[in-house]
Amino acid sequence: MSDTKASNQMWGGRFASGPAAIMEAINASIGFDRKLYAQDIRGSIAHSEMLAETGIISREDQKKIAHGLNTILSEIEAGKFEFSTRLEDIHMNVESRLAELVGPAAGRLHTARSRNDQVALDFRLWVKEELQRTDAALVALIEAFLSRAEEHAATLMPGFTHLQTAQPVTFGHHCMAYVEMFARDLTRVRDAIERLDESPLGAAALAGTGFPIDRHMTAKALGFREPTRNSIDSVSDRDFALEFLSVAAICATHLSRLAEEVVIWSTPQFGFVRLSDSFSTGSSIMPQKKNPDAAELVRAKTGRINGDLIALLTVMKGLPLAYSKDMQEDKEAVFDAAETLDLMIAAMTGMVSDMSINDAAMKRAAGSGYSTATDLADWLVREAGLPFREAHHVTGRAVALAEKKKVALDRLSLDELREIDSRITDDVFNVLSVSASVKSRTSFGGTAPQEVRRQIRYWKKRLKQGATNRKLR
Numbered sequence: 237m238s239d240t241k242a243s244n245q246m247w248g249g250r251f252a253s254g255p256a257a258i259m260e261a262i263n264a265s266i267g268f269d270r271k272l273y274a275q276d277i278r279g280s281i282a283h284s285e286m287l288a289e290t291g292i293i294s295r296e297d298q299k300k301i302a303h304g305l306n307t308i309l310s311e312i313e314a315g316k317f318e319f320s321t322r323l324e325d326i327h328m329n330v331e332s333r334l335a336e337l338v339g340p341a342a343g344r345l346h347t348a349r350s351r352n353d354q355v356a357l358d359f360r361l362w363v364k365e366e367l368q369r370t371d372a373a374l375v376a377l378i379e380a381f382l383s384r385a386e387e388h389a390a391t392l393m394p395g396f397t398h399l400q401t402a403q404p405v406t407f408g409h410h411c412m413a414y415v416e417m418f419a420r421d422l423t424r425v426r427d428a429i430e431r432l433d434e435s436p437l438g439a440a441a442l443a444g445t446g447f448p449i450d451r452h453m454t455a456k457a458l459g460f461r462e463p464t465r466n467s468i469d470s471v472s473d474r475d476f477a478l479e480f481l482s483v484a485a486i487c488a489t490h491l492s493r494l495a496e497e498v499v500i501w502s503t504p505q506f507g508f509v510r511l512s513d514s515f516s517t518g519s520s521i522m523p524q525k526k527n528p529d530a531a532e533l534v535r536a537k538t539g540r541i542n543g544d545l546i547a548l549l550t551v552m553k554g555l556p557l558a559y560s561k562d563m564q565e566d567k568e569a570v571f572d573a574a575e576t577l578d579l580m581i582a583a584m585t586g587m588v589s590d591m592s593i594n595d596a597a598m599k600r601a602a603g604s605g606y607s608t609a610t611d612l613a614d615w616l617v618r619e620a621g622l623p624f625r626e627a628h629h630v631t632g633r634a635v636a637l638a639e640k641k642k643v644a645l646d647r648l649s650l651d652e653l654r655e656i657d658s659r660i661t662d663d664v665f666n667v668l669s670v671s672a673s674v675k676s677r678t679s680f681g682g683t684a685p686q687e688v689r690r691q692i693r694y695w696k697k698r699l700k701q702g703a704t705n706r707k708l709r
């Protein structure tokens with residue numbers, strides 16, 4: 237390295253050895269793609285077996301290669317492998333060590349393959365495994381909600397719109413809303429697995445190869461449904477990563493909404509739930525506090541996952557076919573989102589299972605804010621034959637009176653109610669209580685406990701079938 241390069245004042249900076257060092261630093265991905273070591277080695281072993289089976293390399297060389305690769309796997313897992321930035325990425329780090337271990341046979345492994353199809357394969361395998369982890373984590377979260385819902389199918393709570401008390405519901409019904417949301421995430425995860433389940437190995441640099449390879453054989457050996465059908469697309473496609481990030485962003489959004497509710501519910505003002513000590517922290521100055529830090533962090537981490545999705549969408553937009561080095565920037569966003577999402581789901585599952593529910597506080601709140609006003613209006617329509625608009629008006633007057641007298645709707649006397657509308661009878665008190673209101677909402681998907689229990693049974697059955705049916709629905 238010449239002195240001018242080494243000491244360039246304008247841009248040399250900390251790169252003592254000049255342009256080559258800067259190039260190495262910007263080019264290397266080993267700092268993060270080492271995470272793909274197991275997939276890289278698995279892909280290489282399958283590739284070597286196929287090369288031997290088709291007679292492209294000798295069985296003897298293949299045995300050496302496979303043995304060497306397995307040695308490297310143990311070295312990495314034992315923390316004894318020395319990763320080198322000079323060797324750029326996981327693929328070249330492994331291949332270079334293989335040459336040290338098995339000599340010239342190592343040079344035959346890369347026949348009929350390029351790093352372009354190799355990295356596409358490794359990354360697909362990794363994302364597929366992550367989606368499978370997400371699948372299992374979501375099932376656990378859904379099961380946690382199902383058991384809370386079962387326990388609280390009849391526990392009264394206020395339902396909200398605009399975060400204003402709207403109509404009474406049950407806590408079980410509210411839990412089942414999250415079951416619906418996370419079950420949709422689960423179907424998205426399973427759909428994403430379906431679509432990525434094709435092996436790009438054998439696409440080579442971009443055009444395929446003249447060697448008589450068997451792509452179906454490697455696809456099968458690596459657990460894919462089939463090989464990809466277009467070699468150009470195989471090395472330029474990162475939809476599977478974008479889909480993972482999209483699924484993760486939607487799921488994180490659900491987790492964040494749940495986290496926000498937990499934050500609200502656990503305030504002393506609401507007091508609907510009490511977080512377990514394991515999922516809350518104290519304050520260093522205010523001894524009375526119990527803070528929902530884990531929920532707040534779940535809410536915040538959603539921002540990171542959204543950022544990861546936008547980062548990769550932005551990397552991919554405008555890239556010409558087929559491979560461009562830009563695509564090396566695909567991994568960190570996915571790794572970060574995966575690690576973040578796994579933690580978020582686990583934390584929410586723990587919180588949901590552990591929090592204690594304050595039935596009394598929920599019930600009290602359920603009755604406040606004239607939450608059964610709609611029930612009065614509905615009664616006027618059903619029993620007194622009023623058009624709904626008129627019933628709405630009559631009810632409005634009853635609420636105004638109750639507000640003036642500072643009492644609940646069912647504390648107005650029959651005379652007071654009849655003064656507002658003479659068609660009202662004693663029977664109306666059967667619908668003005670919170671529990672009568674909830675019990676009456678038996679429409680399919682409604683909040684009546686019997687209906688909530690029906691939906692719990694449905695999802696338990698679906699989940700059980702889901703183990704054998706990827707589609708879930």
Ligand code: ARG
Nearest residue numbers: 265325351352355559563564
């Ligand atoms: N480290 C590279 C990546 O992650 C591997 C593929 C390199 N291919 C190439 N033609 N330079 O994308």
